[in-house]
Amino acid sequence: MTSHQSAQTMKPATAAKKLGVYLEATPAEFQEGVVSRTELNALQADPPEWLLELRRNxxxxxxxxxxxxxxxxxxxxxxxxxxxxxxxxxxxxxxxxxxxxxxxxxxxxxxxxxxxxxxxxxxxxxxxxxxxxx
Incomplete structure (x- = not known):
């Protein structure tokens, strides 16, 4: 038995809530996938243009x-x-x-x-x- 630890993931709705954005306005690939804790941290640390735009407008x-x-x-x-x-x-x-x-x-x-x-x-x-x- 391996002690391999799987990455913690969350539904897009949870990630959107944590990012403070409206889920329906996020890109389709964000809405349709799952978000790992690492990906969420990366989005918070270095937000892509779509996230900056949503937060701004x-x-x-x-x-x-x-x-x-x-x-x-x-x-x-x-x-x-x-x-x-x-x-x-x-x-x-x-x-x-x-x-x-x-x-x-x-x-x-x-x-x-x-x-x-x-x-x-x-x-x-x-x-x-x-x-x-x-």
């Missing part, structure tokens, strides 16, 4: 669109955005700043503020916990 997957707009993925859905968007479309939304986007940004700001408050509260509780046993 899109279309971008929903997590990237949400991050670029400063809202949650759920906020995108509430705003009626269910498909990938190009950088140009994202920039247009930022310029036009529709009411739904303003509301979602405000909601996201509140969520971040609340998360920071809870983190501070837990940190303070942790400090007190250390003193309680003294």
């Amino acid at each position: 899109g279309p971008h997957p929903r997590p990237v669109v949400a991050a670029k707009l400063g809202i949650s993925i759920s906020g995108l859905a509430r705003g009626g955005i269910t498909d990938a968007l190009t950088t140009e479309q994202i920039d247009a939304l930022k310029r036009d700043l529709p009411e739904w986007l303003q509301k979602e940004r405000a909601t996201q700001a509140e969520v971040r503020k609340e998360a920071a408050r809870i983190k501070e509260k837990n940190a303070a509780r942790g400090d007190q916990g250390g003193q309680a046993g003294s």
Whole structure:
């Protein structure tokens, strides 16, 4: 029995997610094959032109669109955005700043503020916990 180790591979959808690109916009050979960990590392270290172009202009997957707009993925859905968007479309939304986007940004700001408050509260509780046993 040989102790030969096989290369770890992943589905194209997983690799696209790790690369932050929209799978349907990638080249056919990327979509149809499997991607090894070595190939993924190579794509990240020295991205080919198609990957640079996708990252620059899109279309971008929903997590990237949400991050670029400063809202949650759920906020995108509430705003009626269910498909990938190009950088140009994202920039247009930022310029036009529709009411739904303003509301979602405000909601996201509140969520971040609340998360920071809870983190501070837990940190303070942790400090007190250390003193309680003294």
